[in-house]
Amino acid sequence: MTMENIAVSIGADKQHVVPLRQEKDRAGNIKAGVIDFVAGSLGGVALVYVGQPLDTVKVKMQTFPTMYKGMVNCFLQTLRSDGIARGLYAGTIPAVVANVAENSVLFAAYGGCQKAIAHLTGAQSVKELSSISNAWAGFFAAFFSSLTLCPTELIKCKLQAMKEVEETQTASKARRHVGPWILTRQILREQGVRGLFTGLSSTIVREMPGYFFFFGGYEGTRELLATAGQSRDDIGWQKTMVAGAVGGTVLWLVIFPADVVKSRIQVKNLKTPAWIVFKDIVKREGVGALYNGLMPTLIRTVPATATLFVTVEYTKKLMYNYF
Numbered sequence: 672m673t674m675e676n677i678a679v680s681i682g683a684d685k686q687h688v689v690p691l692r693q694e695k696d697r698a699g700n701i702k703a704g705v706i707d708f709v710a711g712s713l714g715g716v717a718l719v720y721v722g723q724p725l726d727t728v729k730v731k732m733q734t735f736p737t738m739y740k741g742m743v744n745c746f747l748q749t750l751r752s753d754g755i756a757r758g759l760y761a762g763t764i765p766a767v768v769a770n771v772a773e774n775s776v777l778f779a780a781y782g783g784c785q786k787a788i789a790h791l792t793g794a795q796s797v798k799e800l801s802s803i804s805n806a807w808a809g810f811f812a813a814f815f816s817s818l819t820l821c822p823t824e825l826i827k828c829k830l831q832a833m834k835e836v837e838e839t840q841t842a843s844k845a846r847r848h849v850g851p852w853i854l855t856r857q858i859l860r861e862q863g864v865r866g867l868f869t870g871l872s873s874t875i876v877r878e879m880p881g882y883f884f885f886f887g888g889y890e891g892t893r894e895l896l897a898t899a900g901q902s903r904d905d906i907g908w909q910k911t912m913v914a915g916a917v918g919g920t921v922l923w924l925v926i927f928p929a930d931v932v933k934s935r936i937q938v939k940n941l942k943t944p945a946w947i948v949f950k951d952i953v954k955r956e957g958v959g960a961l962y963n964g965l966m967p968t969l970i971r972t973v974p975a976t977a978t979l980f981v982t983v984e985y986t987k988k989l990m991y992n993y994f
Contacts, residue, residue, distance in 0.1 A: 806887030919976025
Protein backbone atom coordinates (compact mmCIF):
# COMPACT_ATOMS: atom_id res chain seq x y z
CA MET A 672 0.00 0.00 0.00
CA THR A 673 1.35 3.39 -0.98
CA MET A 674 1.72 6.30 1.42
CA GLU A 675 -1.10 8.05 -0.41
CA ASN A 676 -3.43 5.08 0.14
CA ILE A 677 -2.47 4.94 3.84
CA ALA A 678 -3.24 8.66 4.23
CA VAL A 679 -6.62 8.20 2.56
CA SER A 680 -7.36 5.23 4.83
CA ILE A 681 -6.44 7.20 7.98
CA GLY A 682 -8.60 10.14 6.86
CA ALA A 683 -11.54 7.84 6.29
CA ASP A 684 -11.09 6.30 9.75
CA LYS A 685 -11.08 9.77 11.33
CA GLN A 686 -14.30 10.64 9.53
CA HIS A 687 -15.91 7.56 11.12
CA VAL A 688 -14.40 8.18 14.58
CA VAL A 689 -15.58 11.80 14.96
CA PRO A 690 -19.32 11.07 14.41
CA LEU A 691 -19.06 8.05 16.74
CA ARG A 692 -17.45 10.20 19.43
CA GLN A 693 -20.13 12.88 19.01
CA GLU A 694 -22.87 10.25 19.22
CA LYS A 695 -21.29 8.80 22.36
CA ASP A 696 -21.09 12.27 23.94
CA ARG A 697 -24.76 12.93 23.15
CA ALA A 698 -25.77 9.60 24.69
CA GLY A 699 -23.68 10.38 27.76
CA ASN A 700 -25.30 13.80 28.14
CA ILE A 701 -28.80 12.31 27.82
CA LYS A 702 -27.97 9.63 30.42
CA ALA A 703 -26.53 12.24 32.81
CA GLY A 704 -29.60 14.44 32.33
CA VAL A 705 -32.00 11.57 33.07
CA ILE A 706 -30.02 10.52 36.16
CA ASP A 707 -29.97 14.12 37.47
CA PHE A 708 -33.73 14.37 36.83
CA VAL A 709 -34.56 11.12 38.69
CA ALA A 710 -32.19 11.90 41.58
CA GLY A 711 -33.70 15.37 41.96
CA SER A 712 -37.22 13.90 41.96
CA LEU A 713 -36.44 11.42 44.74
CA GLY A 714 -34.64 14.12 46.70
CA GLY A 715 -37.70 16.37 46.42
CA VAL A 716 -39.99 13.68 47.87
CA ALA A 717 -37.61 13.03 50.79
CA LEU A 718 -37.33 16.76 51.53
CA VAL A 719 -41.11 17.25 51.74
CA TYR A 720 -41.84 14.42 54.16
CA VAL A 721 -39.01 15.47 56.47
CA GLY A 722 -39.81 19.18 56.51
CA GLN A 723 -43.53 19.69 55.73
CA PRO A 724 -44.85 20.35 59.29
CA LEU A 725 -42.43 23.22 59.91
CA ASP A 726 -42.96 24.52 56.38
CA THR A 727 -46.67 24.80 57.20
CA VAL A 728 -45.81 26.75 60.37
CA LYS A 729 -43.53 29.03 58.32
CA VAL A 730 -46.25 29.87 55.76
CA LYS A 731 -48.83 30.59 58.48
CA MET A 732 -46.45 32.90 60.35
CA GLN A 733 -45.44 34.69 57.16
CA THR A 734 -48.95 35.44 55.96
CA PHE A 735 -50.80 35.94 59.28
CA PRO A 736 -48.11 37.11 61.72
CA THR A 737 -50.54 38.61 64.27
CA MET A 738 -52.48 35.36 64.79
CA TYR A 739 -49.70 33.51 66.58
CA LYS A 740 -47.37 34.27 69.48
CA GLY A 741 -44.51 32.31 67.97
CA MET A 742 -43.39 29.10 66.32
CA VAL A 743 -44.41 26.75 69.15
CA ASN A 744 -47.80 28.46 69.57
CA CYS A 745 -48.49 28.18 65.82
CA PHE A 746 -47.42 24.52 65.77
CA LEU A 747 -49.60 23.56 68.75
CA GLN A 748 -52.64 25.54 67.60
CA THR A 749 -52.46 23.92 64.16
CA LEU A 750 -52.03 20.47 65.71
CA ARG A 751 -54.98 20.98 68.11
CA SER A 752 -57.40 22.47 65.58
CA ASP A 753 -56.60 20.46 62.45
CA GLY A 754 -54.45 17.51 63.49
CA ILE A 755 -51.45 16.09 61.69
CA ALA A 756 -52.76 15.14 58.23
CA ARG A 757 -55.07 18.14 57.64
CA GLY A 758 -53.06 20.58 59.72
CA LEU A 759 -49.29 20.12 59.85
CA TYR A 760 -49.23 18.14 56.61
CA ALA A 761 -51.76 20.33 54.79
CA GLY A 762 -50.72 20.81 51.18
CA THR A 763 -48.44 17.77 51.20
CA ILE A 764 -49.58 16.49 47.78
CA PRO A 765 -48.92 19.79 45.98
CA ALA A 766 -45.76 20.15 48.09
CA VAL A 767 -44.53 16.80 46.79
CA VAL A 768 -45.50 17.79 43.24
CA ALA A 769 -43.84 21.19 43.74
CA ASN A 770 -40.61 19.75 45.08
CA VAL A 771 -40.44 16.92 42.55
CA ALA A 772 -41.08 19.43 39.77
CA GLU A 773 -38.60 21.93 41.18
CA ASN A 774 -35.79 19.58 42.16
CA SER A 775 -35.99 17.33 39.10
CA VAL A 776 -35.75 20.35 36.81
CA LEU A 777 -33.31 22.13 39.14
CA PHE A 778 -30.77 19.30 39.31
CA ALA A 779 -31.15 18.44 35.61
CA ALA A 780 -30.66 22.12 34.70
CA TYR A 781 -27.82 22.39 37.25
CA GLY A 782 -25.97 19.55 35.55
CA GLY A 783 -26.50 21.17 32.14
CA CYS A 784 -25.37 24.58 33.42
CA GLN A 785 -22.29 23.00 35.01
CA LYS A 786 -21.34 21.50 31.64
CA ALA A 787 -21.92 24.84 29.88
CA ILE A 788 -19.77 26.73 32.41
CA ALA A 789 -17.06 24.05 32.21
CA HIS A 790 -17.03 24.48 28.43
CA LEU A 791 -16.88 28.28 28.67
CA THR A 792 -14.10 28.29 31.29
CA GLY A 793 -12.04 25.56 29.62
CA ALA A 794 -12.43 23.07 32.49
CA GLN A 795 -11.95 19.43 31.49
CA SER A 796 -14.99 18.27 33.48
CA VAL A 797 -17.58 19.59 35.95
CA LYS A 798 -15.53 18.04 38.78
CA GLU A 799 -12.89 20.70 38.16
CA LEU A 800 -15.31 23.61 38.61
CA SER A 801 -14.72 25.91 41.57
CA SER A 802 -17.40 26.57 44.18
CA ILE A 803 -18.08 29.97 42.59
CA SER A 804 -18.58 28.37 39.17
CA ASN A 805 -20.98 25.85 40.70
CA ALA A 806 -22.80 28.72 42.40
CA TRP A 807 -23.34 30.42 39.02
CA ALA A 808 -24.59 27.10 37.60
CA GLY A 809 -27.16 27.01 40.41
CA PHE A 810 -28.12 30.64 39.74
CA PHE A 811 -29.00 29.99 36.09
CA ALA A 812 -30.58 26.58 36.79
CA ALA A 813 -32.99 28.20 39.26
CA PHE A 814 -34.63 30.23 36.48
CA PHE A 815 -35.90 27.02 34.84
CA SER A 816 -37.01 25.43 38.11
CA SER A 817 -38.96 28.60 39.04
CA LEU A 818 -41.27 28.08 36.06
CA THR A 819 -42.30 24.65 37.34
CA LEU A 820 -42.28 25.57 41.02
CA CYS A 821 -44.56 28.64 40.98
CA PRO A 822 -47.94 26.99 40.17
CA THR A 823 -47.48 24.03 42.52
CA GLU A 824 -46.16 26.15 45.39
CA LEU A 825 -49.09 28.53 44.92
CA ILE A 826 -51.51 25.66 45.61
CA LYS A 827 -49.42 24.44 48.54
CA CYS A 828 -49.31 27.84 50.26
CA LYS A 829 -53.05 28.41 49.79
CA LEU A 830 -53.88 25.04 51.33
CA GLN A 831 -51.51 25.61 54.24
CA ALA A 832 -53.08 28.98 55.13
CA MET A 833 -56.68 28.21 54.15
CA LYS A 834 -58.00 28.17 57.73
CA GLU A 835 -56.50 31.58 58.43
CA VAL A 836 -57.90 33.01 55.18
CA GLU A 837 -61.40 31.83 56.14
CA GLU A 838 -61.10 33.33 59.61
CA THR A 839 -60.15 36.74 58.21
CA GLN A 840 -62.82 36.65 55.49
CA THR A 841 -66.04 35.70 57.25
CA ALA A 842 -68.07 36.18 54.09
CA SER A 843 -65.78 33.90 52.11
CA LYS A 844 -67.44 31.04 50.28
CA ALA A 845 -64.26 28.98 50.31
CA ARG A 846 -64.70 25.43 51.59
CA ARG A 847 -62.57 24.28 54.46
CA HIS A 848 -60.17 21.43 53.68
CA VAL A 849 -60.56 21.91 49.94
CA GLY A 850 -58.24 19.52 48.14
CA PRO A 851 -55.47 20.50 45.71
CA TRP A 852 -57.36 19.45 42.59
CA ILE A 853 -60.55 21.37 43.51
CA LEU A 854 -58.48 24.43 44.37
CA THR A 855 -56.57 24.21 41.09
CA ARG A 856 -59.80 24.00 39.09
CA GLN A 857 -61.22 26.92 41.06
CA ILE A 858 -58.21 29.10 40.23
CA LEU A 859 -58.34 28.11 36.55
CA ARG A 860 -62.06 28.86 36.40
CA GLU A 861 -61.78 32.25 38.09
CA GLN A 862 -58.40 33.50 36.84
CA GLY A 863 -57.34 31.25 34.00
CA VAL A 864 -53.86 29.76 33.53
CA ARG A 865 -52.33 33.10 34.42
CA GLY A 866 -53.73 32.74 37.94
CA LEU A 867 -51.50 29.71 38.56
CA PHE A 868 -48.46 31.93 37.99
CA THR A 869 -49.37 34.51 40.63
CA GLY A 870 -46.10 35.43 42.35
CA LEU A 871 -43.85 34.25 39.47
CA SER A 872 -41.67 37.37 39.48
CA SER A 873 -41.11 37.17 43.25
CA THR A 874 -40.42 33.43 42.89
CA ILE A 875 -37.68 34.11 40.30
CA VAL A 876 -36.25 36.95 42.41
CA ARG A 877 -36.15 34.55 45.35
CA GLU A 878 -34.86 31.46 43.56
CA MET A 879 -31.99 32.70 41.38
CA PRO A 880 -29.84 34.48 44.00
CA GLY A 881 -30.95 31.90 46.58
CA TYR A 882 -29.61 28.97 44.59
CA PHE A 883 -26.38 30.83 43.88
CA PHE A 884 -25.71 30.66 47.62
CA PHE A 885 -27.36 27.23 47.98
CA PHE A 886 -25.05 25.42 45.58
CA GLY A 887 -22.09 27.68 46.39
CA GLY A 888 -22.46 26.92 50.10
CA TYR A 889 -22.95 23.21 49.46
CA GLU A 890 -20.00 22.77 47.10
CA GLY A 891 -17.76 25.05 49.18
CA THR A 892 -18.51 23.06 52.35
CA ARG A 893 -17.83 19.78 50.55
CA GLU A 894 -14.42 21.14 49.50
CA LEU A 895 -13.63 22.21 53.06
CA LEU A 896 -14.66 18.83 54.48
CA ALA A 897 -12.62 16.81 51.95
CA THR A 898 -9.25 15.61 53.23
CA ALA A 899 -6.03 16.13 51.30
CA GLY A 900 -6.18 14.28 47.99
CA GLN A 901 -9.83 13.32 48.49
CA SER A 902 -12.53 14.19 45.97
CA ARG A 903 -15.52 16.10 47.35
CA ASP A 904 -17.70 13.32 45.86
CA ASP A 905 -16.10 10.80 48.24
CA ILE A 906 -16.50 12.55 51.61
CA GLY A 907 -19.19 10.15 52.85
CA TRP A 908 -22.86 10.57 53.65
CA GLN A 909 -22.34 12.27 57.05
CA LYS A 910 -20.24 15.10 55.61
CA THR A 911 -22.58 15.32 52.63
CA MET A 912 -25.45 15.90 55.07
CA VAL A 913 -23.46 18.64 56.81
CA ALA A 914 -22.75 20.31 53.46
CA GLY A 915 -26.43 20.07 52.51
CA ALA A 916 -27.49 21.61 55.83
CA VAL A 917 -25.04 24.50 55.32
CA GLY A 918 -26.30 25.11 51.78
CA GLY A 919 -29.93 25.14 52.93
CA THR A 920 -29.23 27.45 55.86
CA VAL A 921 -27.37 29.97 53.69
CA LEU A 922 -30.17 29.82 51.10
CA TRP A 923 -32.92 30.74 53.57
CA LEU A 924 -30.93 33.43 55.34
CA VAL A 925 -30.45 35.16 51.99
CA ILE A 926 -33.90 34.75 50.45
CA PHE A 927 -36.28 34.85 53.40
CA PRO A 928 -37.63 38.41 52.90
CA ALA A 929 -38.39 37.57 49.26
CA ASP A 930 -40.12 34.37 50.40
CA VAL A 931 -42.34 36.35 52.80
CA VAL A 932 -43.35 38.66 49.93
CA LYS A 933 -44.06 35.68 47.67
CA SER A 934 -46.20 33.95 50.31
CA ARG A 935 -48.27 37.11 50.91
CA ILE A 936 -48.84 37.58 47.17
CA GLN A 937 -49.87 33.97 46.60
CA VAL A 938 -52.02 33.36 49.68
CA LYS A 939 -53.86 36.70 49.54
CA ASN A 940 -54.16 36.89 45.72
CA LEU A 941 -52.40 40.24 45.64
CA LYS A 942 -52.03 41.93 42.27
CA THR A 943 -49.55 44.48 43.62
CA PRO A 944 -45.95 44.25 42.31
CA ALA A 945 -43.54 42.44 44.63
CA TRP A 946 -41.44 45.54 45.32
CA ILE A 947 -44.54 47.49 46.45
CA VAL A 948 -45.61 44.61 48.72
CA PHE A 949 -42.10 44.57 50.19
CA LYS A 950 -42.17 48.32 50.95
CA ASP A 951 -45.70 48.08 52.36
CA ILE A 952 -44.71 45.31 54.80
CA VAL A 953 -41.71 47.32 56.02
CA LYS A 954 -43.80 50.49 56.38
CA ARG A 955 -46.79 48.90 58.16
CA GLU A 956 -45.19 46.07 60.14
CA GLY A 957 -41.49 46.88 60.35
CA VAL A 958 -38.42 45.11 59.02
CA GLY A 959 -38.91 42.26 61.50
CA ALA A 960 -42.05 41.16 59.62
CA LEU A 961 -39.81 40.13 56.72
CA TYR A 962 -38.38 37.44 58.99
CA ASN A 963 -41.60 36.02 60.43
CA GLY A 964 -41.30 32.24 60.31
CA LEU A 965 -37.49 32.22 59.95
CA MET A 966 -36.91 30.06 63.04
CA PRO A 967 -39.10 27.08 61.97
CA THR A 968 -37.60 27.41 58.50
CA LEU A 969 -34.02 27.09 59.74
CA ILE A 970 -34.94 24.22 62.09
CA ARG A 971 -36.67 22.46 59.19
CA THR A 972 -33.89 23.21 56.71
CA VAL A 973 -31.09 21.35 58.50
CA PRO A 974 -32.60 17.82 58.29
CA ALA A 975 -34.58 18.51 55.10
CA THR A 976 -31.76 19.76 52.87
CA ALA A 977 -29.32 17.29 54.41
CA THR A 978 -31.74 14.51 53.40
CA LEU A 979 -32.20 16.10 49.96
CA PHE A 980 -28.51 16.08 49.09
CA VAL A 981 -27.79 12.63 50.49
CA THR A 982 -30.71 11.25 48.46
CA VAL A 983 -29.59 13.05 45.29
CA GLU A 984 -25.89 12.21 45.55
CA TYR A 985 -26.34 8.55 46.44
CA THR A 986 -29.12 8.02 43.89
CA LYS A 987 -26.77 9.40 41.23
CA LYS A 988 -23.94 7.12 42.37
CA LEU A 989 -26.22 4.07 42.41
CA MET A 990 -27.63 4.82 38.95
CA TYR A 991 -24.20 5.52 37.43
CA ASN A 992 -22.87 2.25 38.85
CA TYR A 993 -25.93 0.32 37.67
CA PHE A 994 -26.01 1.77 34.16
